[in-house]
Amino acid sequence: MKSRKKDFSEWYTEIVKEAKLCDLRYNVKGFVVFMPWAVSTMKKMYAIYEQELERTGHKPAWFPALIPEGNFHREAEHVEGFTPQVFWVEKAGDNVLEERLAMRPTSETAVYQMYSLWIQGKSDLPLKIYHSAQVWRYETKATRPFIRSREFHWIETHDAFATREEAEQQVREDMEMSRRVIFGQFGIPFIFFQRPEWDKFPGAVHTYAADCMMPDGRVLQLPSTHLLGQNFAKAFNVKFLDEKGESQYCWQTCYGPAISRIYAALISTHGDDAGLVLPFELAPIQAIVVPIPKKGSEKMIEQKAREVVERLSSCGIRAEADFTESTPGFKYNEWEMKGVPFRIEVGAKEAETGELTVARRDTKAKAKVRLGEIADYLKNEGRRQLEDMKRKAEEEFRLRLSSAESIGKLKEELERGKLVAIPFCTIEAEGKTCAEVVKEKASGDVRGTIYGKDEKPEGNCIACGKKAGAVAYAAKQY
Numbered sequence: 001m002k003s004r005k006k007d008f009s010e011w012y013t014e015i016v017k018e019a020k021l022c023d024l025r026y027n028v029k030g031f032v033v034f035m036p037w038a039v040s041t042m043k044k045m046y047a048i049y050e051q052e053l054e055r056t057g058h059k060p061a062w063f064p065a066l067i068p069e070g071n072f073h074r075e076a077e078h079v080e081g082f083t084p085q086v087f088w089v090e091k092a093g094d095n096v097l098e099e100r101l102a103m104r105p106t107s108e109t110a111v112y113q114m115y116s117l118w119i120q121g122k123s124d125l126p127l128k129i130y131h132s133a134q135v136w137r138y139e140t141k142a143t144r145p146f147i148r149s150r151e152f153h154w155i156e157t158h159d160a161f162a163t164r165e166e167a168e169q170q171v172r173e174d175m176e177m178s179r180r181v182i183f184g185q186f187g188i189p190f191i192f193f194q195r196p197e198w199d200k201f202p203g204a205v206h207t208y209a210a211d212c213m214m215p216d217g218r219v220l221q222l223p224s225t226h227l228l229g230q231n232f233a234k235a236f237n238v239k240f241l242d243e244k245g246e247s248q249y250c251w252q253t254c255y256g257p258a259i260s261r262i263y264a265a266l267i268s269t270h271g272d273d274a275g276l277v278l279p280f281e282l283a284p285i286q287a288i289v290v291p292i293p294k295k296g297s298e299k300m301i302e303q304k305a306r307e308v309v310e311r312l313s314s315c316g317i318r319a320e321a322d323f324t325e326s327t328p329g330f331k332y333n334e335w336e337m338k339g340v341p342f343r344i345e346v347g348a349k350e351a352e353t354g355e356l357t358v359a360r361r362d363t364k365a366k367a368k369v370r371l372g373e374i375a376d377y378l379k380n381e382g383r384r385q386l387e388d389m390k391r392k393a394e395e396e397f398r399l400r401l402s403s404a405e406s407i408g409k410l411k412e413e414l415e416r417g418k419l420v421a422i423p424f425c426t427i428e429a430e431g432k433t434c435a436e437v438v439k440e441k442a443s444g445d446v447r448g449t450i451y452g453k454d455e456k457p458e459g460n461c462i463a464c465g466k467k468a469g470a471v472a473y474a475a476k477q478y
């Protein structure tokens with residue numbers, strides 16, 4: 001196995017193949033088959049997210065995959081931003097369609113024409129709907145399984161409110177939810193940035209996006225939440241009658257946790273040089289029982305292994321025993337590669353005494369646990385394991401943070417795989433030329449300012465030399 005830290009790119013490719021997460025042999029370029037080991041975990045991630053969304057007042061809906069071309073043209077920035085990435089349906093059977101249909105690259109233009117029908121009065125607000133689905137984008141950058149592909153799986157939320165304050169509050173709620181789920185339950189550290197004007201979601205007033213760090217020091221964008229203001233409401237005529245009987249445009253937000261991409265961050269953040277390391281709640285198999293054969297005791301060992309699996313299953317733990325012909329050593333490697341949180345060894349001694357040997361995937365620490373206590377032990381230790389994984393990931397993240405006062409120093413820091421604080425003139429539209437200088441001279445991307453952290457800049461803009469107006473962050477990105 002390649003080294004996760006030294007050869008991340010090769011490590012990633014190897015793990016996708018060896019742990020059977022994706023099959024890249026599908027014969028449409030940029031499309032892959034997501035395999036059971038990955039999908040089992042992603043379905044659990046979906047369930048956790050959907051539960052959080054419903055807890056905060058969102059209702060599920062399923063919108064059509066096809067969007068008429070005319071819908072795109074109703075919001076000028078949106079059409080400009082997305083049209084180059086759209087897959088179009090131009091024919092149905094032998095008939096050329098009168099109007100081309102887009103395979104949705106995102107669903108604003110499908111959802112908001114319906115909102116204009118559904119929202120009439122103030123009692124229809126707030127309207128908070130989520131939609132779990134896949135979207136299609138004709139990516140021209142190199143594709144990588146889970147990180148960037150032409151079809152990906154995500155959740156979109158589309159919320160409409162009577163006031164700007166409520167919409168702003170929703171954006172904060174989206175960020176808090178990201179923190180609870182992606183860090184709290186998946187253990188992936190990240191920072192929310194307010195994206196610069198030139199890097200916003202097409203059609204948004206403000207975009208806030210979470211960046212996590214991959215082991216090669218490049219950032220990967222996880223969910224973003226967008227304050228859409230009234231831009232789409234005006235384009236799609238989403239209005240309500242206020243108390244005075246006057247017609248008002250709604251204030252809108254949307255939020256898009258891409259589950260398949262968060263999965264890329266999950267495997268990259270926690271994996272090690274032996275393979276995947278999965279959090280207990282997300283693992284398809286939480287405990288694997290490996291029998292250690294001994295001549296004359298085969299029956300007894302097999303029986304005990306089955307007993308352990310039954311006991312765990314009856315306590316709601318996903319457990320299996322590996323009775324294949326391979327050696328125990330081979331099995332250890334295989335299940336470590338797949339990231340199963342606990343391995344339970346059952347040999348002649350364990351079968352006789354009922355005292356089992358349990359190995360933790362992340363630390364490789366071993367413990368002796370009595371059969372009667374095994375289920376409680378795994379549940380408690382599983383929680384502890386996630387907390388340890390979070391601490392380790394946070395520590396690694398902290399070591400990636402750095403700062404620079406000159407373009408030369410910035411370039412050096414970026415080459416060392418850092419996320420670098422820089423004095424910068426502004427993330428308003430005028431700052432764009434300075435971001436281009438950063439890109440050209442230091443091969444970095446300006447990610448924006450940290451949300452909620454009012455940092456006071458010192459000195460002058462790293463690119464133009466004018467007095468700095470913001471502490472911005474630069475990184476190499478996926």
Ligand SMILES: [Zn+2]
Nearest residue numbers: 425434461464
């Ligand atoms: Zn500048």
